[in-house]
Amino acid sequence: MRDFTVENLTEIVLEEYGSKTKDPRFNKIVTSLISHLHDFVKDVELTEKEWFEAIMFLTKTGHTCDDKRQEFILLSDVLGVSMLVDAINHPKGGAGTESTVLGPFYVEGAPEMEDGASIIKKAYDGEVSLIQGKITDDTGAPIAGAKLDVWQTAGNGKYDVQDPDMPDNNMRGVFKTDAEGNFSFVTEKPLPYSVPTDATVGELLRASGRHAMRPAHIHFIVSADGYESLTTHVFSANDEYLDSDAVFATKSSLVGDYQQSNDADLAAKYNLSTPFTHLQFDMGLMPSA
Amino acid sequence: MRDFTVENLTEIVLEEYGSKTKDPRFNKIVTSLISHLHDFVKDVELTEKEWFEAIMFLTKTGHTCDDKRQEFILLSDVLGVSMLVDAINHPKGGAGTESTVLGPFYVEGAPEMEDGASIIKKAYDGEVSLIQGKITDDTGAPIAGAKLDVWQTAGNGKYDVQDPDMPDNNMRGVFKTDAEGNFSFVTEKPLPYSVPTDATVGELLRASGRHAMRPAHIHFIVSADGYESLTTHVFSANDEYLDSDAVFATKSSLVGDYQQSNDADLAAKYNLSTPFTHLQFDMGLMPSA
Numbered sequence: 001m002r003d004f005t006v007e008n009l010t011e012i013v014l015e016e017y018g019s020k021t022k023d024p025r026f027n028k029i030v031t032s033l034i035s036h037l038h039d040f041v042k043d044v045e046l047t048e049k050e051w052f053e054a055i056m057f058l059t060k061t062g063h064t065c066d067d068k069r070q071e072f073i074l075l076s077d078v079l080g081v082s083m084l085v086d087a088i089n090h091p092k093g094g095a096g097t098e099s100t101v102l103g104p105f106y107v108e109g110a111p112e113m114e115d116g117a118s119i120i121k122k123a124y125d126g127e128v129s130l131i132q133g134k135i136t137d138d139t140g141a142p143i144a145g146a147k148l149d150v151w152q153t154a155g156n157g158k159y160d161v162q163d164p165d166m167p168d169n170n171m172r173g174v175f176k177t178d179a180e181g182n183f184s185f186v187t188e189k190p191l192p193y194s195v196p197t198d199a200t201v202g203e204l205l206r207a208s209g210r211h212a213m214r215p216a217h218i219h220f221i222v223s224a225d226g227y228e229s230l231t232t233h234v235f236s237a238n239d240e241y242l243d244s245d246a247v248f249a250t251k252s253s254l255v256g257d258y259q260q261s262n263d264a265d266l267a268a269k270y271n272l273s274t275p276f277t278h279l280q281f282d283m284g285l286m287p288s289a
Numbered sequence: 290m291r292d293f294t295v296e297n298l299t300e301i302v303l304e305e306y307g308s309k310t311k312d313p314r315f316n317k318i319v320t321s322l323i324s325h326l327h328d329f330v331k332d333v334e335l336t337e338k339e340w341f342e343a344i345m346f347l348t349k350t351g352h353t354c355d356d357k358r359q360e361f362i363l364l365s366d367v368l369g370v371s372m373l374v375d376a377i378n379h380p381k382g383g384a385g386t387e388s389t390v391l392g393p394f395y396v397e398g399a400p401e402m403e404d405g406a407s408i409i410k411k412a413y414d415g416e417v418s419l420i421q422g423k424i425t426d427d428t429g430a431p432i433a434g435a436k437l438d439v440w441q442t443a444g445n446g447k448y449d450v451q452d453p454d455m456p457d458n459n460m461r462g463v464f465k466t467d468a469e470g471n472f473s474f475v476t477e478k479p480l481p482y483s484v485p486t487d488a489t490v491g492e493l494l495r496a497s498g499r500h501a502m503r504p505a506h507i508h509f510i511v512s513a514d515g516y517e518s519l520t521t522h523v524f525s526a527n528d529e530y531l532d533s534d535a536v537f538a539t540k541s542s543l544v545g546d547y548q549q550s551n552d553a554d555l556a557a558k559y560n561l562s563t564p565f566t567h568l569q570f571d572m573g574l575m576p577s578a
Contacts, residue, residue: 062351
């Protein structure tokens with residue numbers, strides 16, 4: 001029988017998984033994971049106490065996850081892993097709008113709303129803003145009937161699912177583009193906010209001397225038959241955290257420039273008083289591969 | 290502001306953590322972790338679907354952990370990580386007995402028992418066995434009053450904490466060595482058993498074509514003032530799984546040779562009928578560093 005040592009263990013474990021795992025893709029993933037995980041442990045010469053702290057950290061991260069909170073996604077986010085996966089799968093280029101991270105607060109099944117509706121169910125004295133845009137394909141032609149899943153924090157810096165005092169689906173909605181590819185909705189202009197710091201990700205950020213702030217943004221998932229789904233944000237120009245996003249998710253092409261508007265026709269159409277805040281942000285989808 | 294790409298993201302994340310994390314040891318650990326984790330993601334070009342499956346796998350692993358079960362330790366075990374940490378922290382050599390993994394089923398606070406007592410609270414028709422040994426220091430001198438924390442599976446292949454039909458602390462006990470450094474207890478000879486396969490570790494093992502069996506063993510944590518604590522197993526000679534332990538924890542020096550005994554004096558002392566099964570396994574502790 002074999003004795004396991006620092007020198008031979010990784011090779012033996014890799015041989016065991018590599019020789020037995022039949023699915024070629026899973027074989028590649030599990031052997032690469034073992035190789036890098038062992039290299040990490042060897043590089044830092046992890047102590048037993050540190051190993052046990054890591055076990056407890058992962059356990060607590062799991063226990064923090066429930067149907068409304070995903071601390072492992074947030075951990076992936078603050079380590080830059082989510083953004084790396086995004087960058088690998090959505091290289092820049094072409095007419096498509098750039099993507100960014102999903103984040104831990106997406107909720108399926110937000111209500112479908114009429115074009116131009118307001119997603120404000122509970123107001124926080126924020127800047128009432130009209131968001132408009134056009135969804136186009138790689139030739140610049142409008143895409144009718146594209147679906148936009150929209151979500152953002154409310155004026156207290158929380159998503160609805162983080163705040164029991166907020167109505168469900170506050171600051172969330174699902175919209176469709178019209179025949180010309182246009183969409184519009186009314187919201188409060190988002191503010192910078194802190195990711196949750198009351199669990200393991202907060203411990204990591206504090207231990208690392210990093211702030212927990214994200215620049216203000218609205219989340220979008222834009223999808224249409226025959227096109228690749230786009231998961232992205234629209235950030236706000238001049239936000240003080242654009243250069244230090246806690247989750248490394250900013251891209252200059254995703255910065256939207258909110259303007260003050262005195263357009264009386266628009267104000268009347270969307271039931272706003274002038275002046276109001278207005279953002280036009282168009283997005284492009286790429287055809288499915 | 291910076292745009293993040295596959296090419297620059299890892300460097301930016303490392304600079305962020307590396308420049309801000311003040312504790313030098315934590316700085317080394319977090320930057321090495323990020324470096325290896327990003328390299329893994331880049332090596333396999335992880336897809337978004339795979340990333341999400343990994344998030345769900347980790348979440349389910351966390352949800353499987355409770356006060357009686359530690360699926361993250363078991364995951365670390367089956368990936369060879371626990372054994373690697375053990376090998377790094379306890380290099381072979383000297384008069385000390387070799388260590389091996391703690392495993393996920395250690396429970397603090399097992400009952401202190403008299404020398405020679407039986408840890409069988411619920412019998413399973415196993416081979417009733419007398420386990421004896423001597424604890425010595427690096428000069429071979431006996432260590433009196435050393436504490437031995439002992440645990441093993443019962444004859445149904447389960448630890449007490451896995452089986453609601455088993456009394457608490459079945460097959461567990463805490464013993465002390467006498468003035469000559471000797472300890473003894475009565476048990477049923479352990480059998481090979483399967484690690485739990487009803488959660489994520491089972492999914493991983495099945496996807497990898499690996500069996501879930503561990504060779505039979507008794508766990509020990511041996512400690513005494515002035516000595517390094519020893520976490521180890523005693524395996525059973527000739528076990529069919531000694532060469533394919535699901536958690537890579539075997540060492541040839543830790544194999545104990547159970548014998549049939551007709552020693553009438555021992556039988557009378559420990560209230561056994563002859564012939565009985567007998568194991569003598571001595572262990573050495575190293576002085577604290």
